[in-house]
Amino acid sequence: MTYRDVASKQVLVWAGTAVGARMPVAMAPLALVFLVRERPGGYSLGALLAASYVIGEIVAAPVLGMRLRPERARAQLAVGLAVGAAGFAGLGGFPAAPPAVLAAFACVAGAAPAAATGGLRTLLTTLVPERAAAQALSVESILTAAVWAVSPAAVASLALGAAPAVPLRLAAVLMASSVAGLWLLPAAWGATGRVEASLVRVLAGAWPVYVTGAASLTLLGLCELVLPALLEQRGIDIGWSGPLLTGMAVGGGLGAFLHGLRSWPGRPRAHSVLLMTGTAGCVTCAALIPHTAGIAVALVVGGVLQSAAMLTRNLSLREVLPPGALTAGYSVMYAAAGAGYAVTGSFAGALLRVVAPATAVLAGVGVTLALTVAGWWGEVRRARRSARGAGGVGAVGGVRGGPEGTAVGGRGDAERCL
Numbered sequence: 001m002t003y004r005d006v007a008s009k010q011v012l013v014w015a016g017t018a019v020g021a022r023m024p025v026a027m028a029p030l031a032l033v034f035l036v037r038e039r040p041g042g043y044s045l046g047a048l049l050a051a052s053y054v055i056g057e058i059v060a061a062p063v064l065g066m067r068l069r070p071e072r073a074r075a076q077l078a079v080g081l082a083v084g085a086a087g088f089a090g091l092g093g094f095p096a097a098p099p100a101v102l103a104a105f106a107c108v109a110g111a112a113p114a115a116a117t118g119g120l121r122t123l124l125t126t127l128v129p130e131r132a133a134a135q136a137l138s139v140e141s142i143l144t145a146a147v148w149a150v151s152p153a154a155v156a157s158l159a160l161g162a163a164p165a166v167p168l169r170l171a172a173v174l175m176a177s178s179v180a181g182l183w184l185l186p187a188a189w190g191a192t193g194r195v196e197a198s199l200v201r202v203l204a205g206a207w208p209v210y211v212t213g214a215a216s217l218t219l220l221g222l223c224e225l226v227l228p229a230l231l232e233q234r235g236i237d238i239g240w241s242g243p244l245l246t247g248m249a250v251g252g253g254l255g256a257f258l259h260g261l262r263s264w265p266g267r268p269r270a271h272s273v274l275l276m277t278g279t280a281g282c283v284t285c286a287a288l289i290p291h292t293a294g295i296a297v298a299l300v301v302g303g304v305l306q307s308a309a310m311l312t313r314n315l316s317l318r319e320v321l322p323p324g325a326l327t328a329g330y331s332v333m334y335a336a337a338g339a340g341y342a343v344t345g346s347f348a349g350a351l352l353r354v355v356a357p358a359t360a361v362l363a364g365v366g367v368t369l370a371l372t373v374a375g376w377w378g379e380v381r382r383a384r385r386s387a388r389g390a391g392g393v394g395a396v397g398g399v400r401g402g403p404e405g406t407a408v409g410g411r412g413d414a415e416r417c418l
Contacts, residue, residue: 065331138260208378214340251303
C-alpha cells in the first residue's frame with residue numbers, strides 16, 4: 001500500500017474538483033468579515049454573517065448527506081454546488097445589501113453544498129483500490145491542509161488589495177468550476193451495499209466516532225480563535241498569529257502524508273486516543289510557552305498529530321458503518337466537527353471575558369480530553385457488543401466482498417491493521 005496506488009488521472013481530476021468545492025468553504029468566514037468590516041458595527045455584523053454560514057453547513061450536512069444516493073450522486077452534488085455558487089455570487093454581487101439579505105445568502109452558500117465533503121470523500125475511495133483507502137484519505141487531508149493554509153492569505157490580499165467583495169466573487173467562480181469538474185468524474189460511485197435498517201439508527205450507532213471527531217476540531221478552533229489574545233498576553237506581536245496558524249496547517253498536511261506512508265499496528269480508535277492526547281499536550285505547551293519559537297514548534301507538531309487524528313476518525317467510520325451509509329456518515333462527521341468548532345468558539349469567547357487567554361486554552365483542552373475519553377469509551381463498548389453478536393445476527397448493510405477478511409459488527413475489517 002503506497003501512494004502509487006492513488007496516482008491516476010481520475011484522482012487528479014477529483015483533486016481539482018475538490019479544491020474548487022472546498023476553497024470557498026475555507027475562504028468564507030474571513031471573507032464575510034472583510035465584506036462588511038467598514039460598515040458601522042462591521043466586525044459584529046461579519047461575525048453574524050459567518051455564524052449564518054456555519055449554521056447553514058451544520059444543519060444541512062447531515063440532512064443532505066442522508067439524501068445523497070450513489071446511483072445519482074453526481075447530479076445531486078452538482079445541484080448543491082451550483083446553488084452554493086449562487087449564494088456566494090449574491091454575497092459578492094450585492095455587498096451593500098441589507099444585513100438580513102446577506103445573512104440569507106451566507107446561509108444558502110453554506111447549506112446547499114454541505115453534502116459535497118462527504119460525497120467527494122466517498123467518490124475518492126471508489127476511484128482507488130480498496131487496499132489504498134487509507135492513502136486516498138491521506139491525500140484528501142493533505143489537499144485540505146493546503147487549501148486552509150492558502151485561503152486566509154488569499155482572502156486578505158484580495159480584500160485589501162482589490163475590493164472587499166472580490167474574495168466572495170472568486171469563491172463563486174471556484175465553486176462553479178467544481179460543478180464542471182464533476183462531469184469529468186463517474187456519474188455514480190460503485191456498488192456500496194444497501195442499508196436495510198433505518199439509516200438514522202445506523203448512523204446514531206456511530207456516535208462515539210462523531211464525538212471524537214468533534215473533539216479533534218475543538219483544539220483547532222481553540223488555537224485559531226484564542227491565539228491572537230494569547231500572543232498579546234505574552235507580549236508578542238499579534239501579527240504572528242497568521243504565520244503561526246499557517247505553520248499549523250502545513251503541519252497538518254505533513255501529518256496526513258506521514259500517516260499514509262505505511263500501515264500502523266493497532267485499531268483506529270487506539271490511534272485516535274494517542275494522537276488526540278498528543279495534540280492536547282502540544283496545545284497546552286503553546287498556552288504556557290512564553291516565546292514565539294516555542295509556540296510555533298508546539299503548533300506545527302500539534303497540526304501533525306491533529307491531522308492524523310482526523311484520519312483515524314474517517315477510518316473508524318469505514319470500520320463501523322455499512323458501505324451504503326458511509327456518505328451520510330461522513331456528512332454527519334462534517335457537521336459534528338463544525339459544531340465542535342462553533343461550540344469551542346463560543347466557550348472560549350465567554351471565558352476570555354473572565355480569565356486570561358492561557359487559562360481559556362487550558363479549559364478548552366480539558367473539555368477536549370473529556371470528549372476524547374467519552375468517544376473512546378463508546379467505541380470500546382460498541383466493539384464488545386459487536387463481538388458478542390458476531391456469531392448470530394448478520395450485517396445491517398451489505399458487506400464488501402474481496403480481501404476484507406472477517407466481519408466485525410456487520411462490516412469487513414480491512415482497516416484493522418491501520
